[in-house]
Amino acid sequence: MRTRTGTLALLALIGCARASRHPTRTFNITDFTVPPLVYAGQADVQISCLYEGNFTMLQFFKGTNEIFRFKPSIWPAIRSYPVPGVGSVSTDHCGSSSCHIQLSNLTERATGLYRCDLEHDTPPHLYTTRSANMTVQAAPRRMPFIDGFASEYGEGEDMQAVCRIEPGSMVKWFVNGHILIPLYGLRTFKYKSTRSMFLGEPPVMKLQCLEERGFTTLGSKIVEARWTERCTNRTTDNEESKMRKLAGSDCHKRTEQAYSSDEDAGIDMTLDNCSEGSLQSDIKSNHDEPETDIQEKLEEKVLELIDALGARANAARATALVSLRAALQRRYLAGVLCSHRATLADHVSKALRRGRDAEKKAAAALAPLLALQIGEEGAEEFVNEVRPALAAAAVRMAAGGALAVAHERVTDEAEDAEVSAAVEAVLPRLDQLSRDSHKYRAKRDRKIQRATFRDILKYFE
Numbered sequence: 001m002r003t004r005t006g007t008l009a010l011l012a013l014i015g016c017a018r019a020s021r022h023p024t025r026t027f028n029i030t031d032f033t034v035p036p037l038v039y040a041g042q043a044d045v046q047i048s049c050l051y052e053g054n055f056t057m058l059q060f061f062k063g064t065n066e067i068f069r070f071k072p073s074i075w076p077a078i079r080s081y082p083v084p085g086v087g088s089v090s091t092d093h094c095g096s097s098s099c100h101i102q103l104s105n106l107t108e109r110a111t112g113l114y115r116c117d118l119e120h121d122t123p124p125h126l127y128t129t130r131s132a133n134m135t136v137q138a139a140p141r142r143m144p145f146i147d148g149f150a151s152e153y154g155e156g157e158d159m160q161a162v163c164r165i166e167p168g169s170m171v172k173w174f175v176n177g178h179i180l181i182p183l184y185g186l187r188t189f190k191y192k193s194t195r196s197m198f199l200g201e202p203p204v205m206k207l208q209c210l211e212e213r214g215f216t217t218l219g220s221k222i223v224e225a226r227w228t229e230r231c232t233n234r235t236t237d238n239e240e241s242k243m244r245k246l247a248g249s250d251c252h253k254r255t256e257q258a259y260s261s262d263e264d265a266g267i268d269m270t271l272d273n274c275s276e277g278s279l280q281s282d283i284k285s286n287h288d289e290p291e292t293d294i295q296e297k298l299e300e301k302v303l304e305l306i307d308a309l310g311a312r313a314n315a316a317r318a319t320a321l322v323s324l325r326a327a328l329q330r331r332y333l334a335g336v337l338c339s340h341r342a343t344l345a346d347h348v349s350k351a352l353r354r355g356r357d358a359e360k361k362a363a364a365a366l367a368p369l370l371a372l373q374i375g376e377e378g379a380e381e382f383v384n385e386v387r388p389a390l391a392a393a394a395v396r397m398a399a400g401g402a403l404a405v406a407h408e409r410v411t412d413e414a415e416d417a418e419v420s421a422a423v424e425a426v427l428p429r430l431d432q433l434s435r436d437s438h439k440y441r442a443k444r445d446r447k448i449q450r451a452t453f454r455d456i457l458k459y460f461e
Contacts (some may be wrong), residue, residue, distance in 0.1 A: 029054060062083050063112045066081050068080050069081075088103070111134065114134055136385060151224075152228045165187065173186075204225060301327065306343060325362065347363075
C-alpha cells in the first residue's frame with residue numbers, strides 16, 4: 001500500500017515538473033488600435049490588431065459586417081469583403097503576432113464599432129475579441145486664400161498674387177467687384193498698379209479670388225491694398241487705359257458679380273459688353289506677341305483640352321469642359337473644331353449621360369458654343385448627335401449665354417439693321433423664358449432660369 005501511494009505521489013510530482021517546464025501558452029489580443037476620428041476621403045486609415053497565442057483565424061468586423069479575414073491554413077490566406085462606407089481594404093502585414101489593415105476612400109457611413117476577433121477552432125476551442133469606435137466626419141472645407149499680395153502699392157509697381165485653391169477648381173479674379181476676364185482660370189494675378197484701381201478715401205483696392213467647380217461657387221477670399229505715393233516712374237497712358245478697362249471704368253460691363261443673389265447662385269453669366277477687340281488687345285499687350293502667335297497658342301491649348309476630355313477623373317474632365325468653354329468665349333476657333341466634330345460630340349454626350357453634376361452642367365454650357373463655332377457643315381450633325389443627351393433646363397440657360405456671346409461677336413461685323421432685326425426676333429422668346437412659371441419644372445430650375453434670362457434680356461435691350 002505504501003509502495004502504491006508513493007508511486008502515485010512520484011507521478012504527480014513528475015507531471016508538475018513537466019508542466020512547469022512547458023507552461024500553457026496565453027491566448028489574448030494585447031492591443032487593438034483604431035483611430036477615433038478620421039475625415040471622409042482620407043487615404044490609408046490603419047487598423048492594427050496585436051495578439052499572442054496559437055490561432056487558426058483572425059477577423060476584422062465593422063459592426064456585424066466582416067471586412068477582413070486572415071486564415072493561415074488555407075490559400076489564399078487573406079480575404080476582404082465590401083462594406084458600405086469603406087471604399088477599399090488592403091493589408092499592410094499579417095503574421096503570427098500582429099495584423100495591420102488599411103482602409104481607404106471612407107465615407108461618413110464608415111462610422112461605427114470596429115472589432116478584432118481571434119479564434120482557435122480546434123480543441124481546445126479558444127476565442128477572444130477587442131473592439132473600438134471610429135467616427136468618420138466630412139472633410140473640413142479649406143477656403144481659398146490669396147498669397148503674395150502686398151498691403152500697399154505705388155504707381156507702376158508690380159502687383160502679384162497667387163490664389164490657393166483645391167485641385168480641380170477654377171479661379172476667377174475680381175478687382176473692386178469687377179471680373180478680370182483675361183485672367184479667367186489662371187491662379188496667378190499679375191499687373192502693374194495704377195491710381196485708377198484704388199477707390200475711396202483713403203484709396204484702397206480690393207482683390208478677390210473666387211473658387212468655383214462647374215457652376216458652383218465654393219468660396220472666395222478678398223484682400224485689400226492701400227495706395228501710397230512713391231517717387232517712381234509713372235506708367236504709360238496705354239497701361240493705365242488697359243487697367244481701367246480691366247477694372248471696369250472704361251466700358252460698361254455686365255459681369256458676374258462676386259456676391260450673387262440666391263436666385264443667381266450657381267449661374268455662370270459672364271457677359272462682357274466691351275468689344276472682342278478690346279479683350280484681344282489686352283491679351284496681346286499682356287504677352288507682347290503677334291496676333292497669329294496668340295491664335296496658334298490658343299489653338300494648341302484647345303487641342304490639349306480636347307484630349308483632356310477623355311481623362312479618367314471626373315474632376316479633370318469637368319475642368320477641361322469649363323476651360324474649353326472659356327476659350328470659345330474668347331476666340332472663334334471653327335478651324336480647329338470642325339475637324340474634331342465627332343470626338344467633341346462623343347465627349348459631350350458621354351458627359352451629359354454619365355457625368356456627375358458638375359460635368360453635366362459644364363457639358364450643357366459648352367454644347368451651344370460648339371454648335372455655333374463648329375462650322376455650318378458640321379453644326380447640324382453635331383446637334384443631332386448631342387441633342388438626345390441634353391437636359392432641357394441646363395441647355396436653355398447655356399443657349400441663352402451662348403446667344404449673348406454670339407451677339408457680341410457679330411455686332412462689329414454685321415450691319416446694325418441686320419443685327420437689330422435678329423435681336424427683335426428673339427426678344428419675345430427671351431421675355432417668355434424670363435417669366436416662365438410652368439409647374440412641371442422644379443422650383444429651383446424655374447428660379448435659376450428666370451434669373452438667367454432676365455439678365456440676358458436686359459443685355460439685349
